[in-house]
Structures are given as structure tokens and as C-alpha cells.
Amino acid sequence: MFQFIQQQQDLAVLLKQMEQCSVYALDTEFIKVDTLYPKLGVCQINLNGQILLLDGAALDLSNFWPKIFHACGEDIDLIYHYADQKPLNNVFDTQVALAFLGHGLQVSYQNALKTCLNIEIEKDQTRSDWLARPLTQEQMCYAANDVIYLSKLADALKTDLKAKGLYQYVLEDCQNLTKEIALETPLAELYTDIGNYRHSRRELMQLQQLSIWREQITKALNQPRSFILRNSTMIDLVEKNPRNNFQLARIKDIRPHIVREHGKMILDLLKFLPPEEEWPLRMAKPIKSNSKEVAPKIDALIESVVLETGIPKEVLLRKKWMNAIYEHVVFHLDEQSLPSYLMGWRYDILTQPLIALLKEDIEYLSTQMKVIR
Numbered sequence: 001m002f003q004f005i006q007q008q009q010d011l012a013v014l015l016k017q018m019e020q021c022s023v024y025a026l027d028t029e030f031i032k033v034d035t036l037y038p039k040l041g042v043c044q045i046n047l048n049g050q051i052l053l054l055d056g057a058a059l060d061l062s063n064f065w066p067k068i069f070h071a072c073g074e075d076i077d078l079i080y081h082y083a084d085q086k087p088l089n090n091v092f093d094t095q096v097a098l099a100f101l102g103h104g105l106q107v108s109y110q111n112a113l114k115t116c117l118n119i120e121i122e123k124d125q126t127r128s129d130w131l132a133r134p135l136t137q138e139q140m141c142y143a144a145n146d147v148i149y150l151s152k153l154a155d156a157l158k159t160d161l162k163a164k165g166l167y168q169y170v171l172e173d174c175q176n177l178t179k180e181i182a183l184e185t186p187l188a189e190l191y192t193d194i195g196n197y198r199h200s201r202r203e204l205m206q207l208q209q210l211s212i213w214r215e216q217i218t219k220a221l222n223q224p225r226s227f228i229l230r231n232s233t234m235i236d237l238v239e240k241n242p243r244n245n246f247q248l249a250r251i252k253d254i255r256p257h258i259v260r261e262h263g264k265m266i267l268d269l270l271k272f273l274p275p276e277e278e279w280p281l282r283m284a285k286p287i288k289s290n291s292k293e294v295a296p297k298i299d300a301l302i303e304s305v306v307l308e309t310g311i312p313k314e315v316l317l318r319k320k321w322m323n324a325i326y327e328h329v330v331f332h333l334d335e336q337s338l339p340s341y342l343m344g345w346r347y348d349i350l351t352q353p354l355i356a357l358l359k360e361d362i363e364y365l366s367t368q369m370k371v372i373r
Contacts, residue, residue, distance in 0.1 A: 002051035002144040004135075006058045014045075014052060021047055023092075025150035028075045029130040029143055030056070036218050036225070038078045041130025042139075046147040053143055057131060072174075076181050087182035093174045094150065097157040099315045100166050100173075113149055116156050121145045164310055169345050176340045187212045194231045197283045203238040205279040209269040210234050217262075228258065229266075241270060284327065291364040297357050305350050317350065325351065329358040330365050 005011055018024060025046040032038040040056030054061065062083040072093040079088070098107045103115065113119040125142035135143075161167040185193065190211035195204050210229065218225050229237075236252040245263045248254065258266075273279070306313050321339050328338055335343070342351045358365065 002053055002140065004053045004055065004140060006055040008059060011054065011059050011061075014047070014054075017047060023151070023154075024048075025147045025154065026075070027143070027146040027150065028056070028078055029139075029146075030074075030078055031130055032074075032224075034224065034227070035222050037081045037222055038074070039131055040078060040082060042135070042143050044143045044147045046151050049151075051144045051148060053140055057133065072177070073181060076178055080182060087175075088178045089175055091174050091178050092154055092158075092171065093177065094153050094157055096174050096177065097154075097161060097170050100170050100311055101157065101160055101164075102312050105314055109146065109150075112153060116153055117149060119149055121149070166309070166311065169309075169311070172344045173341065176344070179340060187215060190215055191280070192283070194234055195283060197285045199238065199283070201276070201279040201282055202273070204283070205273050206238040206241075206270050207234060208280060209273070210237065210266070213265065213269055227255075228262075229254070237266070237270060242267065243271075286323070291361050294357055294361040294364075297360075298354065301353055301357065302350075308349070316346070322354075325354050325358060326365060329355060329362060 005014065027044045028040060029042040029044070030038040030040050040061070043054040043056050043061060045052045045054065061079075072091055072095070076088060076091070094109075094112060095107060098112055098116075099105050103112070107115070110121055110123050113121060122142070122145070125139050128136075128139055128142075130139070158167060161170055188208065191204060191207040194211060195207045199207070211234065214225055214228050214234070217223075218228055221228075230253050233251060233253045237254075240247070240251060242248040242251060244267070245259055248263050248267060249256070249259050302313060302317060305311075306316060309316070318341075321342055324338055325342070327333060328335065338351070
């Protein structure tokens with residue numbers, strides 16, 4: 001039914017076989033509980049119906065590159081960590097395909113098989129220890145099941161997508177997804193995922209210093225960011241601005257050992273700041289609505305594209321993409337600053353028309369997105 005590969009020479013034979021095959025399905029089983037980077041347990045592959053389980057704890061998989069996934073985000077993040085080559089450009093994510101076909105943004109593999117192929121599989125080993133050796137027969141059967149039907153699912157979805165003229169759109173979005181996962185936020189910008197428009201420039205400067213320090217220490221220790229400081233803890237730090245270890249210990253959800261081992265560093269990061277002219281600008285307020293004249297036009301445009309393409313609205317345009325278009329218009333940014341999703345197939349039918357409509361609304365938007373210095 002399946003072959004468990006633990007020797008590097010057996011993997012080399014597999015890699016040669018893969019060179020002759022244009023499409024193959026892959027999944028991974030890993031543990032990511034107390035580490036920043038995932039620990040790979042098993043890598044499953046379906047190669048022309050041949051099911052192979054690769055021992056992630058014993059093999060060097062740096063030259064191993066997959067084709068078909070379901071919900072590829074964490075799998076690809078894992079591969080980027082284990083193999084220093086990115087981004088991937090040959091991925092077909094069945095979850096992305098399902099979203100285009102109206103099944104929702106996060107349909108599970110189990111539900112996808114039931115819906116599309118009327119196949120039921122068990123998911124009883126999801127939380128088992130994939131680093132333990134030897135693996136149980138139940139674990140290996142579970143792992144094999146995750147790819148036995150994946151190619152069939154992909155083939156069925158590709159047929160539906162091609163019939164509706166959406167296949168190339170899905171391939172492009174899959175490629176953008178792998179690029180998105182590959183991109184690391186620059187250290188100096190990490191604070192933008194934590195702070196908000198209510199924070200002062202001083203608080204944002206403190207968040208910037210804390211987030212850089214946290215990122216460096218989590219990578220050095222290979223620990224989850226939340227093990228050092230949660231985002232909510234960092235916000236509490238800058239808003240309460242503790243001056244000593246006693247006040248620091250009262251900060252929301254801060255761990256006692258962090259106060260003991262890193263208390264002085266945290267207090268110094270809050271206290272010693274660069275000159276004020278180097279502090280970040282205040283963050284823009286989120287857009288709540290357009291003016292009454294333009295809002296109906298935007299809604300009508302989006303609905304017309306949904307009707308024309310058959311693509312669900314939540315797939316067509318994410319909230320953060322819309323905010324990026326707002327900022328592009330209000331701050332006169334270059335189009336290359338827009339998310340790559342908006343520069344491909346969406347550009348002519350959605351991005352350009354939205355930009356044109358928002359330019360009609362520039363005066364109203366400018367008052368809503370003030371940057372406070």
C-alpha cells in the first residue's frame with residue numbers, strides 16, 4: 001500500500017523518478033508546539049499512484065520539491081525552512097481551487113474528499129507524536145490516506161476550473177500565495193502588525209524596538225514568539241510603560257522567567273529611544289466607508305465582476321487588498337507597492353476600475369486616512 005523511506009539512497013532513487021513525472025501530490029506531518037520552526041515528522045508523496053512516506057527525522061529533504069497540496073500554507077513554510085530555496089512556483093493548492101469554486105475559503109481535506117469525491121477518511125491521528133519512532137501502523141496509514149486521494153481531488157477540481165475558465169486564475173493565485181509565504185517582513189516593519197492608529201509615535205517606536213528584539217531572540221532560541229512576548233503583552237508594555245521589574249511583572253500575560261532573564265533589556269528598550277525625528281509616523285486610520293456617492297458604485301463594480309467571473313467575492317477581493325488600494329490612491333503610491341494578487345488577472349477587471357472610482361472620492365478618503373505626525 002505504501003513504502004516508508006528512511007535511507008538517503010532510497011530517496012535519491014525517488015528523486016530520479018520524480019524528474020520523469022510532471023505532477024505529484026504531497027502532504028506533511030509535523031509538530032510545532034514549543035518551537036518557532038516546525039519539526040518535520042513525515043513527508044507523504046503520491047507519485048503516479050505509488051504512495052511513499054519519507055522519514056522527515058532521518059532524511060535530508062533539501063532537494064525535494066512538491067507539486068500538489070491541500071491548504072499548503074504551513075507545509076510550504078516548513079519546506080522553506082528545511083530547504084533554502086524559495087519561492088516555489090509549481091504548486092497547485094486544492095484548497096485555493098475549492099475557494100474559487102464556491103466551497104469556502106478554508107474547507108478541510110476531509111470535507112473536500114466527501115464533497116467532491118464522496119470519499120470518507122478518518123482524521124484520528126492529527127495530534128499524534130510524529131517525531132516518535134517507530135511510527136505506528138495507524139500513523140502510517142493515516143499519513144498515506146492524506147495523499148492517496150489528493151491527485152484525484154486535484155484532477156476533479158482542475159476539470160471544473162477549466163470548464164469555468166478559472167484554471168489559470170487559480171494557478172496564478174497559488175503562485176502568489178507561495179510568494180507571500182516566502183516574504184519575510186523587514187525587521188523595522190514588524191511593529192506594523194502589532195500597533196494601530198491609536199498609538200503615539202513614541203509608543204510605535206517602543207513597539208518597533210521590542211518587536212525587533214523579540215524576533216531576534218525567538219530565532220536564536222527557536223521558540224514561538226508568544227513564548228517570549230505575546231502581541232497583546234507588547235501593547236500593554238508600551239501603553240503602561242513600566243519603569244521597574246515590579247511594574248513589569250504586572251504587565252498582561254508576561255511570563256515570570258522573561259522578567260527574570262530579560263527584564264532589564266525590556267525596560268531599556270522602552271526607555272532608551274532614538275531621536276524623535278527617527279520615530280515612525282502615526283498609523284493611518286482604517287477606512288470605514290466611502291462617501292455616499294461613490295460607495296454604491298464600488299459595490300456595484302465588485303458585484304458585476306463576481307457575476308461575470310463566477311468567483312466568490314471573498315476570493316475576488318480581500319479586505320487588506322482593498323485597504324492597499326485606498327493607500328495607493330490617497331498617498332499617490334506606485335502601483336508596484338500593491339499586492340501581487342492585484343497586479344495579475346484582477347488588474348484589468350477589478351484593480352484599475354477600483355482605482356478610478358476611488359480617485360473620484362479622493363477628497364473624502366484623504367480626510368478619513370490622515371497620517372498624524
